[in-house]
Amino acid sequence: MSHRIAVIEGDGIGQEVIPAAVEVLESLDLDLEFVEGDAGDAVKEATGEALPQETYDLAADADATLFGAAGETAADVILPLRDAVDSFVNIRPAKAYPGVNAVRPETDLVFLRENTEGVYSGHEDDLSDDLSTLTRVVTTSASEKLAEFACEYVDGEGFSVVHKANVMRKTDGRFRDAVVRVADDHGVDTDEVLMDAFATRVCLDPEQFDTIVCPNLAGDVLSDLAAGLVGGLGLLPSANIGDDNALFEPVHGTAPDIAGEGVANPMATVLSAAMLLNHLGYSEESDRVETAVETVLAEGPRTADLGGDADTDEVTQAIIDEL
Amino acid sequence: MSHRIAVIEGDGIGQEVIPAAVEVLESLDLDLEFVEGDAGDAVKEATGEALPQETYDLAADADATLFGAAGETAADVILPLRDAVDSFVNIRPAKAYPGVNAVRPETDLVFLRENTEGVYSGHEDDLSDDLSTLTRVVTTSASEKLAEFACEYVDGEGFSVVHKANVMRKTDGRFRDAVVRVADDHGVDTDEVLMDAFATRVCLDPEQFDTIVCPNLAGDVLSDLAAGLVGGLGLLPSANIGDDNALFEPVHGTAPDIAGEGVANPMATVLSAAMLLNHLGYSEESDRVETAVETVLAEGPRTADLGGDADTDEVTQAIIDEL
Ligand SMILES: CC(C)[C@H](C(=O)O)[C@@H](O)C(=O)O
Ligand SMILES: CC(C)[C@H](C(=O)O)[C@@H](O)C(=O)O
Numbered sequence: 001m002s003h004r005i006a007v008i009e010g011d012g013i014g015q016e017v018i019p020a021a022v023e024v025l026e027s028l029d030l031d032l033e034f035v036e037g038d039a040g041d042a043v044k045e046a047t048g049e050a051l052p053q054e055t056y057d058l059a060a061d062a063d064a065t066l067f068g069a070a071g072e073t074a075a076d077v078i079l080p081l082r083d084a085v086d087s088f089v090n091i092r093p094a095k096a097y098p099g100v101n102a103v104r105p106e107t108d109l110v111f112l113r114e115n116t117e118g119v120y121s122g123h124e125d126d127l128s129d130d131l132s133t134l135t136r137v138v139t140t141s142a143s144e145k146l147a148e149f150a151c152e153y154v155d156g157e158g159f160s161v162v163h164k165a166n167v168m169r170k171t172d173g174r175f176r177d178a179v180v181r182v183a184d185d186h187g188v189d190t191d192e193v194l195m196d197a198f199a200t201r202v203c204l205d206p207e208q209f210d211t212i213v214c215p216n217l218a219g220d221v222l223s224d225l226a227a228g229l230v231g232g233l234g235l236l237p238s239a240n241i242g243d244d245n246a247l248f249e250p251v252h253g254t255a256p257d258i259a260g261e262g263v264a265n266p267m268a269t270v271l272s273a274a275m276l277l278n279h280l281g282y283s284e285e286s287d288r289v290e291t292a293v294e295t296v297l298a299e300g301p302r303t304a305d306l307g308g309d310a311d312t313d314e315v316t317q318a319i320i321d322e323l
Numbered sequence: 324m325s326h327r328i329a330v331i332e333g334d335g336i337g338q339e340v341i342p343a344a345v346e347v348l349e350s351l352d353l354d355l356e357f358v359e360g361d362a363g364d365a366v367k368e369a370t371g372e373a374l375p376q377e378t379y380d381l382a383a384d385a386d387a388t389l390f391g392a393a394g395e396t397a398a399d400v401i402l403p404l405r406d407a408v409d410s411f412v413n414i415r416p417a418k419a420y421p422g423v424n425a426v427r428p429e430t431d432l433v434f435l436r437e438n439t440e441g442v443y444s445g446h447e448d449d450l451s452d453d454l455s456t457l458t459r460v461v462t463t464s465a466s467e468k469l470a471e472f473a474c475e476y477v478d479g480e481g482f483s484v485v486h487k488a489n490v491m492r493k494t495d496g497r498f499r500d501a502v503v504r505v506a507d508d509h510g511v512d513t514d515e516v517l518m519d520a521f522a523t524r525v526c527l528d529p530e531q532f533d534t535i536v537c538p539n540l541a542g543d544v545l546s547d548l549a550a551g552l553v554g555g556l557g558l559l560p561s562a563n564i565g566d567d568n569a570l571f572e573p574v575h576g577t578a579p580d581i582a583g584e585g586v587a588n589p590m591a592t593v594l595s596a597a598m599l600l601n602h603l604g605y606s607e608e609s610d611r612v613e614t615a616v617e618t619v620l621a622e623g624p625r626t627a628d629l630g631g632d633a634d635t636d637e638v639t640q641a642i643i644d645e646l
Contacts, residue, residue, distance in 0.1 A: 075489040079490075119490060124494060131460065133459060133494065138456075167442060168442055169447060171456065195544055199544050201551065224520065225548055228523040
């Protein structure tokens with residue numbers, strides 16, 4: 001079965017790491033068709049819109065989308081793109097790879113972040129010269145949907161539910177109750193952790209956690225915290241999963257300081273492509289790509305962010321050679 | 324001039340560390356009068372109310388309040404107490420002390436957390452069986468008040484403004500604009516950091532930050548993250564400052580596992596008492612208490628949380644001996 005992959009480079013090093021990941025995908029000789037779309041600062045400059053309707057439609061219609069990064073317009077690109085693919089969960093693994101300098105080398109976590117509501121639902125008002133409000137939204141249905149996904153994802157293991165229901169009693173209380181109820185129905189163990197306590201505890205001992213299920217903003221901040229523990233955003237992939245399609249993106253940004261020099265580390269995007277393969281059912285190929293990245297990390301050429309002097313292309317070829 | 328200090332032990336080790344800190348304060352022979360009030364789980368059990376009106380009034384009428392910790396009822400005690408003292412800023416230093424095992428020993432940060440609004444303003448509704456909302460509130464006036472305080476606090480240095488205005492455009496945008504405008508008026512340098520990026524960067528290199536000014540929930544979570552970097556909550560003091568009164572509390576909780584055994588570490592509470600002294604104008608005494616704690620940390624007896632076997636009383640006496 002042929003799959004149609006939307007490819008959106010965006011700005012900065014997105015234009016270097018996305019072609020690298022596409023090269024890796026092409027080297028696998030699968031039946032994948034790649035179609036390109038534009039988004040980001042440069043497009044906004046040229047057209048007035050950071051995410052043109054064609055690009056939105058491209059992502060909405062594709063089987064999966066691979067996105068690089070956007071600069072100043074990041075929120076105007078990524079939030080509508082998550083909506084285009086009807087994504088209800090953002091999967092953010094944060095794993096410290098051997099040989100990479102990490103604050104907490106034993107970190108190996110996966111965040112399952114609710115991807116549609118919380119403060120991101122975005123209803124804000126200026127009520128007076130002095131006062132603005134934001135309506136934070138939590139529904140049982142979105143919480144349950146995330147929990148159903150989580151129960152399947154953990155495959156017999158338990159997960160942690162992270163929230164701030166001691167302050168946000170009705171909203172995070174609803175989230176917590178729904179997630180725990182679904183987990184109980186599936187016989188999945190859960191433990192509850194307040195989001196502030198989680199921030200302390202994950203620094204002190206990341207091994208006490210595995211999979212973390214949390215609301216949207218908590219997932220944003222706590223997964224970026226975990227990124228700090230594993231040594232930075234440079235290697236972290238992510239997936240935005242919907243019922244019928246999905247979007248994959250490195251967690252890092254456009255890296256304006258090195259953009260255009262051909263020296264960006266393509267690994268986070270290649271690992272995002274591995275998540276894409278897994279999502280499309282190519283789990284064996286997905287594992288091979290991940291293993292190839294790990295092998296190159298352990299013994300192959302490295303880009304400057306990892307202390308080496310290889311360029312993007314050398315690292316990409318080394319990954320392809322390992323496949 | 325005599326000062327009236329409300330003393331609220333609360334639950335668990337609050338009943339051990341508060342008497343220890345009061346002993347340290349008494350040893351200074353200042354004109355302080357201590358009046359006791361009850362709050363917490365045990366009071367709720369007995370009276371149905373976690374924070375009796377008398378205790379609220381006691382804190383509201385005192386020149387300063389020293390609070391220990393509350394268990395399950397923590398939010399029902401601490402949030403109204405912050406209100407009782409009209410506190411507009413929560414000061415949370417996170418400093419790694421020499422000789423204490425820290426994830427990031429170079430950490431030396433102070434968070435100035437907005438203490439009245441954000442998601443804590445607490446207006447929540449269940450709008451249907453499926454849907455709850457929370458109204459997050461940001462005002463220019465509260466943001467400006469925090470910023471005025473911050474400009475004085477940093478005493479010629481700059482500070483970082485941490486927010487999520489790329490998503491919460493009107494609310495955090497209002498906060499950011501107000502804080503930066505006040506800082507500009509005072510000739511104080513600011514740099515802006517998105518709260519998720521802050522979480523990554525502070526793990527990778529805490530020395531790039533000094534004073535952080537942020538909304539309520541951001542301050543809660545990010546200061547607890549910093550607590551993880553300095554080795555845990557055990558040594559961290561905090562202050563809630565209002566125009567006419569203030570409340571001081573260790574950041575740690577009730578520690579039910581060791582409560583009642585007389586082995587709790589009193590240092591976070593003693594350091595909170597040092598902040599209280601400073602607030603009342605006893606800055607020389609405040610410095611002496613802090614130095615005494617540092618000396619005992621470096622060469623004196625230690626409680627079990629720091630790898631020693633001293634009890635609360637031995638550590639308290641050692642601090643008093645250093646004064
Ligand atoms: C760019 C921004 C809107 C986005 C978010 O907050 O979700 C980013 O931080 C992320 O986590 O992908
Ligand atoms: C107990 C809770 C309501 C409180 C808060 O969220 O402010 C606590 O976490 C703190 O930071 O003092």
